[in-house]
Amino acid sequence: MLCRISLLLGRPPSEVMALPVSDMNLLTAYWQDEPWGPWRDNLHAGLIASAVANYGPKKLRRVMSWKDFLLKPRIATQTQNRGSLLAALRMMAKPRPKGAKVKPSD
Known part of the structure; x- marks a missing residue:
């Protein structure tokens, strides 16, 4: 999931890991509703x-x-x-x- 979010945001996985947990949960829920x-x-x-x-x-x-x-x-x-x-x-x-x-x- 980390790599998918990283590709979506155009950021390396290390920067995505620095996001708050609430943002990661929101992005994960978004992907479950509308996979890309x-x-x-x-x-x-x-x-x-x-x-x-x-x-x-x-x-x-x-x-x-x-x-x-x-x-x-x-x-x-x-x-x-x-x-x-x-x-x-x-x-x-x-x-x-x-x-x-x-x-x-x-």
């Missing part, structure tokens, strides 16, 4: 893309949400991919019968 910058652009693009994707007969397509089109940070995508990889491996794993012994490999 890349987050707003991402949201706007997602809304337009979902409107275009949902055009046409409903029986021929699945309904897409604007959230389906948002750009996601690389870290969030990596975490999601790890979770889906683990889920796939768990599905492929065969459960051992009860009482079966594991044979050591050579």
